Amino acid sequence: MSTMEMDPVFTAALREALVATVKDTPRVRRRWRWRVGTGTFLGLTLVAGGVALASGMFSPPGAPVDSPLGNVITATRTGTATIDIGTPPATATDVSLALTCLTVGTFYFPNGSSMNCDSADLTHVPPSDGPASEVVPLTAGVDTVTIKTSPNATWTLQAMYVNQVTTPWGVNASGETYGVENQNGTPDLIAVIINQGSTNGYVKESDLKCAGGGDPTSRAEALAWDKASQNRNITIPVYESDGVTVVGTFTVGSASGPNAQTVPLSSLSLGC
Amino acid sequence: MVRSNGDEATAWAAVLDNNGDAFVAIFDQHRDRVYRHALRMTANVHDAEDVTAGAFLELWRRRKAARVVDGSVLPWLLVTTTNLAKNLTRGLRRYRALIATLPRADVARSAEDVALEQIEEFRIVVRVRDALSGLSPSDAALITLTVFEHYSPAQAAAALGITDGAARTRIFRARTRMAATLEALDDDENIGATKETNR
Numbered sequence: 001m002s003t004m005e006m007d008p009v010f011t012a013a014l015r016e017a018l019v020a021t022v023k024d025t026p027r028v029r030r031r032w033r034w035r036v037g038t039g040t041f042l043g044l045t046l047v048a049g050g051v052a053l054a055s056g057m058f059s060p061p062g063a064p065v066d067s068p069l070g071n072v073i074t075a076t077r078t079g080t081a082t083i084d085i086g087t088p089p090a091t092a093t094d095v096s097l098a099l100t101c102l103t104v105g106t107f108y109f110p111n112g113s114s115m116n117c118d119s120a121d122l123t124h125v126p127p128s129d130g131p132a133s134e135v136v137p138l139t140a141g142v143d144t145v146t147i148k149t150s151p152n153a154t155w156t157l158q159a160m161y162v163n164q165v166t167t168p169w170g171v172n173a174s175g176e177t178y179g180v181e182n183q184n185g186t187p188d189l190i191a192v193i194i195n196q197g198s199t200n201g202y203v204k205e206s207d208l209k210c211a212g213g214g215d216p217t218s219r220a221e222a223l224a225w226d227k228a229s230q231n232r233n234i235t236i237p238v239y240e241s242d243g244v245t246v247v248g249t250f251t252v253g254s255a256s257g258p259n260a261q262t263v264p265l266s267s268l269s270l271g272c
Numbered sequence: 273m274v275r276s277n278g279d280e281a282t283a284w285a286a287v288l289d290n291n292g293d294a295f296v297a298i299f300d301q302h303r304d305r306v307y308r309h310a311l312r313m314t315a316n317v318h319d320a321e322d323v324t325a326g327a328f329l330e331l332w333r334r335r336k337a338a339r340v341v342d343g344s345v346l347p348w349l350l351v352t353t354t355n356l357a358k359n360l361t362r363g364l365r366r367y368r369a370l371i372a373t374l375p376r377a378d379v380a381r382s383a384e385d386v387a388l389e390q391i392e393e394f395r396i397v398v399r400v401r402d403a404l405s406g407l408s409p410s411d412a413a414l415i416t417l418t419v420f421e422h423y424s425p426a427q428a429a430a431a432l433g434i435t436d437g438a439a440r441t442r443i444f445r446a447r448t449r450m451a452a453t454l455e456a457l458d459d460d461e462n463i464g465a466t467k468e469t470n471r
Contacts, residue, residue, distance in 0.1 A: 006307040006321060013374040014325050018299055021332055022292035116334050132336045193282055212293060229300070251279065253300070 062179030105153025347431030
């Protein structure tokens with residue numbers, strides 16, 4: 001082992017730890033981007049949970065669509081506080097929240113997601129990320145939103161009820177479902193964007209899983225896969241929604257350098 | 273020159289939707305460069321591993337605030353790595369328990385041990401660390417991004433949230449200070465070598 005390469009045992013264990021960390025994080029159901037219009041927020045198409053879905057410009061089947069309802073409630077507070085957002089409209093399913101930090105501190109949404117702001121975040125012009133956004137489901141009988149913070153942290157919350165509808169996945173002539181992952185699970189063909197965002201298509205869920213190393217059941221398995229992947233990228237076909245017409249390839253892996261190889265999944269015998 | 277990476281931008285969009293596979297893909301893509309920079313900053317293998325772990329855990333915790341430069345989070349990771357390495361005790365406090373559970377191939381191995389096998393490589397690492405240690409965290413990050421990682425001053429400025437002009441001025445000053453430090457180190461080594469010769 002050279003000093004310039006990280007210990008492979010440590011690397012594999014850290015990789016597993018990161019996977020576990022992500023898994024333990026409260027699930028953000030979807031993100032909502034806000035734009036200030038003439039006194040109201042105009043919801044854009046969201047970024048949904050597809051494995052590789054990149055932007056709201058492409059809204060494939062299975063993506064949730066949020067329709068704004070009623071007015072935007074704006075409140076500024078310091079420290080942990082609860083905001084009354086009024087009686088929900090009958091058709092409301094969720095509350096869309098946009099939180100802006102006005103001081104340094106840590107801020108927690110009701111679903112447990114958090115945002116940390118340091119002094120650089122406050123002085124950056126324009127604001128580096130704008131408000132952090134979450135869409136949280138309504139709780140029956142609760143018409144308040146509580147933001148928890150570190151001591152003396154000041155924030156502004158904008159909240160609005162929305163009606164959320166998850167569009168159905170498409171089904172092609174072969175009976176395969178296609179679209180993005182959502183609360184109903186994973187479709188047979190998962191939406192991806194390739195070629196620097198210029199091509200939309202779908203990869204087979206089975207191909208993606210296989211090329212990504214499947215589901216390692218032990219540290220040893222993860223380590224073995226990690227070693228095999230160090231100099232190897234795997235490409236899988238990207239299809240039209242028919243699951244037959246190939247429009248490109250999607251690369252799984254990040255190997256680079258003189259020894260890196262990029263090989264199609266079909267050329268490997270991975271047993272999956 | 274580092275170019276924007278469409279695949280990474282795609283993966284990062286998925287990370288922001290809590291996609292674990294995408295986050296691991298980002299880790300696989302950048303871990304070696306983050307580790308090499310951590311080693312450059314600490315000149316200690318174990319500390320560099322800890323800092324690398326801390327940088328990616330911070331990336332996850334602060335994913336909504338992380339700055340993306342030309343579609344890549346690598347500049348943000350390198351800046352965070354610099355900050356963590358500059359203050360190991362405080363920066364890694366929240367992750368100490370987790371990092372302590374991660375196994376290592378050789379728990380007794382440190383950069384000093386490895387140095388016996390790879391003296392020249394280690395000597396360079398130590399000299400760079402010493403030169404960077406005289407800079408503020410943000411100046412060290414600017415030098416790292418522009419000198420070692422070949423980002424443009426504009427990209428480094430974006431990663432740090434400062435103006436292009438301010439970045440260029442600070443890079444110039446930091447390079448001057450680093451050069452002076454390296455010169456002083458050279459003088460010390462030469463004096464040491466002379467003393468050895470005279471014995």
